[in-house]
Amino acid sequence: MIFEVGQSYNGFKLVEEKEIKEINSIGRVFQHDKSGARLLYIQNDDDNKVFSITFRTPPTDSTGLPHILEHAVLCGSRKFPAKDPFVELAKGSLNTFLNAMTFSDKTMYPIASRNNKDFINLMDVYLDAVFYPNIYKKPEILMQEGWHYEVETPEDEIIYKGVVYNEMKGAFSSPEQVLFRKMQESLFPDTTYQYDSGGDPEIIPELTQDKFEEFHKKLYHPSNSYIYLYGNGDILEHLKFINEQYLKDFDKIEVDSQISLQAPYQEPKTSVVEYSISANEKEENKTFLSMNFVVGKSTNPELHMAFDILTYLLLETPAAPLKKALLEADLGKDVFGSYDHSIYQPVVSVIVKNSNQEKKDKFKDVVRNTLQQLVDKGIDKKLIEAAINIHEFRLREADYGRYPKGLIYCMKSMESWLYDENPMIHLGYENTLQKIKTALTTNYFEELIEESLLNNQHQSLLIVKPKKGLAQEKEEEVKKKLRDYKAKLSKEELLKLVEGTSALKSYQEEANDPQDLERIPLLALEDIDKEAEKLPLIEKSEADIPVLLHSMFTNEIVYMNLLFDASVVPQQLIPYASLLSFVLGKVSTEKYNYEDLSNEINIYTGGVDFRVEAYSLKDDDGEYFPKLMVRSSALVKQIPKLFELLGELLGNTRYNEAKRLKEIIRETKSRLEMNIMQDGHIVAARRVTSYFSPIGYYKELCTGIDFYEFIAGLEEDLDNRLEEIQDNLAKVAKILFNKSNMMVSLTIEEKDYDKFKTSFDSLLKELGDEKLDKQSYKFKLTAKNEGLLTSSKVQYVAKAYNFNELGYRYTGHLQVAKTIISLNYLWNKVRVSGGAYGAMAGFSRNGNLYFTSYRDPNLDKTLKVYDDAYSYLDAFSANDREMTKYIIGTISKMDAPLTPSMKGQEATARYISKISQEDSQRERDEVLNTKPEDINNLAKLIKDVMSQNYLCVLGNEGRLKASKDIFESLVDIFK
Structure with a gap:
């Protein structure tokens, strides 16, 4: 269809049309005639369609109002009054992206889906949420998502509780987060950027219901909105839907949301x-x-x-x-x-x-x-x-x-x-x-x-x-403030708070009206492809080295992963294999100093990086395949240069640059510290898995707290250990980079395979060819059950075990159970009622199963929630519609769209783990055919796993010490 600038289409006037060759798209800017809403449509042939509505939301204080409102509008609306339509969509749509994001000056609500019917459904729920939220009818929403005084009896101490309150306590526990949040404050003392739109935990409790509603009324109007659409959808259909269902009901108004400029400083x-x-x-x-x-x-x-x-x-x-x-x-x-x-x-x-x-x-x-x-x-x-x-x-x-990528463009x-x-x-x-x-x-x-x-x-x-103990100091200040507040309350005022806490709990525990749930649109199972996607993989061999070819269109780019079998590395040197992945490319080689090497890589390739990975046999975590992976990409025409650089990296790196090694080890320690504070849920889940799982133990040695302690030990005594470090790195590299030890995963169009083949020898001549023996690792597996002490203001609570060890076997039904447990049981118990920012479950083919929480104010309560999960599954019931929802939500995660490089990596992972196409199809069939009784039958598995009592908690030192009886040991992470 030909569009004309100046003409209106379903209530939207086309203001500008432009070809954007760089992203192979046509961009069209529209203005909605009646409401004043702006709309950008990026049209192309991408079937992963994206919609977003954004509002300009400059904060006027640090109560976190924009952030809390972002959470709150997704807690029920006019057409979709269920308490949490967002979670219902996560459970039961084919979304490829579903979230909301608060920035310093805007709030964005993006969704994506490859299914057009699903895309419209998601758009409908989000538009209704932002324009007609239940926040005016339900004060409990602000209490739950933002903050509230929690006191169950008049004798109890009053505490602050709320999802965003605890999320931001976690954010302010990370020094890097403190740094980045205070940067704007230091530069923009006179504009909106002086405030933290996410919320400062010390200031969040100043937010009132009146201010909350006022902010929404003022800023969540179409005249202050920026609507974005991307992909191969039907433009006219989408414009018509947005106009007729929503925008036609609003008149254009003037919204004062301008972002002012900070006057330049006269001096720093x-x-x-x-x-x-x-x-x-x-x-x-x-x-x-x-x-x-x-x-x-x-x-x-x-x-x-x-x-x-x-x-x-x-x-x-x-x-x-x-x-x-x-x-x-x-x-x-x-x-x-x-x-x-x-x-x-x-x-x-x-x-x-x-x-x-x-x-x-x-x-x-x-x-x-x-x-x-x-x-x-x-x-x-x-x-x-x-x-x-x-x-x-x-x-x-x-x-x-x-x-x-449509969201990135947004x-x-x-x-x-x-x-x-x-x-x-x-x-x-x-x-x-x-x-x-x-x-x-x-x-x-x-x-x-x-x-x-x-x-x-x-x-x-x-x-x-x-500052030592600042977290405890702040915590004591909060407790004193709340004690003083309670002391000033009249008996009636205190009872009102108790009643408010009780009303909130009743609201949280009250089941959704089935009719409200049925209003949330849902696809049918017939809308889902019954066939598991077949990832391209052709087995080839060059110079007796296995080559896995993933032939597909890559826009003239080659993605090449070299996988070296790391099981040849002696057990005592395993952490050095991981350190090697941080060193390669950052020190000099025989031909290039490290600066020139970096330049050559960036000029001729799309990047080269290194990582230690481990793949378990599909149904056995005791049989696993450690690899050092060299990931690279380049334009096809640069394949010869790519091989030259890889040969130099793998065969001629110099490990004797003492000064440079010191810098790399110190930087590695620093980056690991950042990850521990930012990804505590992953750290705790990985750590607890290492107590019982051979592959879990191996990964912990390479990426977890064990690896951090190894690096910290090196850094503490660098001068005395430099020679040892240099020798061990050279020794591990010599063992690993060997032709007899290698596999290639190649994502490229088959017509370009010969370009790879003709240059391959230039790499091989830089590698060793000795016969290597695989090592037999003996790990001491034991329930350490550690409390990992940090200055964090919140906890990350993990519990895990391997169900194969208890006589159970993997089935696709477990993936549906994961959806149900994560988005129903844990969401309601740990997040909604418990106030944590999040909680999730993981179920692996190899039998490893975990529960973990994120930015969690609790510890003992969360562990009890995990232990009681089996009773929830045992009593689980669902009608056909509900069961369909859980199945669709599970398939959505299984069918997440993959880029060419990701398809190559996933196909390689399945090949190494011996997961056949038949295995993938069987898993999909089991997911699609899951019945409520299949979920009931998993209750005993969950009960038996949790009763093994393997746990690990990373969090606030005072909180963990108060619960020290739970742990076998308490460990200071940072020295």
Whole structure:
């Protein structure tokens, strides 16, 4: 169909139409005639359709109002009055993405689906949620999702409780999160960015129901909305639906939600904030130093992309000159950068971790002097070429993993659209890229550094320093505040709070009206493909080395994974295999120093990275296959160069660069610390699995707390252990990188296979060919049942065991049970009633089963919820509609769309684990045919697993010590 600018289509006037060649799309900007809503439609042939509605929501305080409202509007609405339509959709739709997100100045509600009927259903629920939420009828929604006073009897102490309250307590437990949240505050004291839209736990309890409703009334109007559609859907059908079902009922109004600009500073500011560490941690070398610069506006596409590239060039690549200078100045043990372009005035930050406050002046001097030297002497043109090339490769590849690329484009469009500029300026990037490429022959980046960094007074120095016991101190302040509050209450006021707590619990425990649930649209089982997807895999062999070819369209890109059997590594050296994956590509080789090596990789490839992985036999966690995986990508025409670089990396890396190894080990320790604090649920689940599972133990040695303790031990005595480290890395590399030990996974079009074949020998000549013996690992498996002590204000509670060991076997019914347990039982008991941010379950083919919680205020209560899960399954009942919902939700996760590289990786994983197409089809058939009695029959499995009592909790040291009888031991994670 041909559209005409100026014409109206189902209530929407077409304002602009533009071809966006870079993303193979047509972009159309519409304005809704009656309501004033803006709409961007990105039309192309992608069947993974995306819808989002975004509102400009600048906060006026740090109560977290935008964030809490984001949660709350999805708790029932006019057409869909069930208490949690969001969870009902997660249980029973074919969504490929379903979430909501709060940013510093906007709130976004995106969904995605490949099924058109499902897509319309999801759109319907989300539009009704944002325009007609139940928050006006149900004050319990704010209490549950935001905060409330919890007191069950007049004799009890009053506590604060709420999902977002506990989520943000968890966020503020991470020093990195404190750092990033305080950056904006240090730079924008006069604008909305001085406030935390997510919410500061100390301020969240100031939010009232009146302010809550007022914010929604003012800002959740179509006139303040930005609607986005993407993919191969029917434009007219979608416009008609949105108009007739929603927008026609609203009149255009003026909404005051403008984002004002911060006046530039006349001189830099300094801010100091504290974060909590445990009582047994040292305060030395625990400070963060951050220099932060406000650079232009996000509506300038050239500046936007230029700083993306410049930040990477200065701070992220191994050849980064500013990072190198800061490390050589011994200012800290880790250096990284950030470029936040999600706000109107983007911020570039230079961050040193594991430093000390007294180094702040030297830090500023090194940053300024290094930048000045780069301006005066010029930046290495190869480094510039490398940074631009890797950025361009990623733009053209458009591989965003499990985030739909349509959603990424939505986020990019908002970086200009929200501030009243054209939404497509960041999508059509070719002209901008060409301007920046002039940096290869001019002083483009040098002038940018001088103008936007060196001569820029709008900057801050942010110091985030540790304080022992600060979390406990804050907790005591909260307890005292609540005790004082209770003491001032009259008997009637206290009883009113008790009644409010009781009313909330009744609301939470009350079952949804079946008629309300039936209003939420649902597909039929007939809408689901009965066949399991067959991933492409052709077995080949080159020079007696197995090659798994995954032939598919890849847009002239080759994805190649080299998998080396790591079971040849002696048991005592297993952690060194993992350390090797952090070292490769970051030290020099015989031909290249590490800076030149980094440049070569970025100029000629889409990246090379390394990781240790382990695949278990499909039904046995005791038989597993450890691998060191070398993942790489490049344009097909660069295959010869890719092989040359891989050969250099694997055969000629120099492990004797003492200074560089120190830097890498310190950085590795730093990044592991970040992961422990940010992903505590994964850390705890992985740790508890290592108590009983051979593959779990192996993974813990390579990626878990055991690996962190190994790295921390090396870092503590680096000078004395350097020779040992160098020798062991060289020894492990010599053992691993061997032709007899290797498999190739290749994702490429079959017509290009010969290009791989003809260059393969150039790699092989760099590898050893000795006969290698597989090792027999003997791990001491025991129920350690540890409490992992940190300064976190919340807990991550995990319990697990292997059901094969108890005589059970895997079935597809378990995946449906996972959906039911995670999104019904754990959601209601741990999140809704318990106040945790989340809880989830995992069921593996190899028998490993776990429950884990995320940012959880509880401990004992959560463990009891896990132990009682069997009784929920035993009593479970569902009608045909409910059962269909759970099956569809399960299939949705199984059918998540995969990029070409992901398809190759998944096909390889199944091949190694010996999962046949018949196994996949059997699992799908079992899922599709699951009946309520199949779920009932799993109750004993869950009971027997939980009764083994294997548990691990990571969390607040005071809280864990108070429950010390639960644990075999309490362990200080950080020293």
